[in-house]
Amino acid sequence: MALSPVISRLIEALRCLPGVGPKSAQRMAFHLLQRNREAARELARVIEEAVAAVGRCESCRTLSEGALCPVCASPRRDPLILCVVETPADMAAIDASTGYRGMFFVLMGHLSPLDGIGPAELGLDQFERRLDGGGIAEVILATSATVEGEATAHYLAEMVRERGIRATRIAQGVPMGGELEFVDGGTLARAIAARRDAS
């Protein structure tokens, strides 16, 4: 083997990143060592710091440095609406690209009994306490449009409606810019079934 042991270990360690195979890991390792040592040091520092500092938001369960995440801590958000998402990435995407300014609840996954992920793992006890605490008029179910996401949304909708709170599901249909010819059949069928009066 032509590589020093610590370089091999660096390549191996970089493979913990999602989507990084042996080839990209090697490319990243050489890049860090050949051209960008200061950035490499900074990356190591920030990873350490983030792993040590980041926990869960007490209110919405997203990844957060403080006890409350920036959204839950903000006085400008509308506390009447609660949007339930599967991951912190989904929360960031909705916050960044929609006009939504209500609160969030992050499941950190979806119901998946075969993988041992049930209501307790998704913090649904905390979700119930939040609903029972009052002051929530609508819960938007923004789980993925997958089988598991749909099942999770269905389960949550029951919990929400039982308490006399409005439960809504994000719209499904043809994506923006979607040419019908290239949209899959399932999506098309749903878009026809959920058609609305033309505006």
Added chain:
Amino acid sequence: MALSPVISRLIEALRCLPGVGPKSAQRMAFHLLQRNREAARELARVIEEAVAAVGRCESCRTLSEGALCPVCASPRRDPLILCVVETPADMAAIDASTGYRGMFFVLMGHLSPLDGIGPAELGLDQFERRLDGGGIAEVILATSATVEGEATAHYLAEMVRERGIRATRIAQGVPMGGELEFVDGGTLARAIAARRDAS
């Protein structure tokens, strides 16, 4: 913004990796924090260690932990042949997938006068000393098949031949598994020009 400051900084820091844009950086950051904190800590540790420990091999200039890289330190390599490559990655690729068991010399780039990369930056003084030291019968020029790589190979070939040493260039032609229909014209032209007697 829905993200804690340290998470934003982690996303930013991950973008120093080659081929990592804002979306992948975010995905990597969430992956490290949600699922893989032990691997994240290990990654930080190994980056720090590699950046501190890895320098250049005194003999071949590749990235190395020790004064000599594993190849230069090995008593089993053939000291008669020297293979010149542009990067440590090229050296690793040739070592891993060919039967080549000679020595290497790593330029860490190619001649590129417009970018201020001349003979000194590529360690050609060290290369000359190595040639003059004697004991080398052949120099394989394994720089890339690009304009800069060709120019560099040409320059090095002169240096090598001046000293009465054999200079060879790696073969160029149709790659393995390459269907002729999809091979570019330049490669095809070269493959025809460099044709050999059929075996």
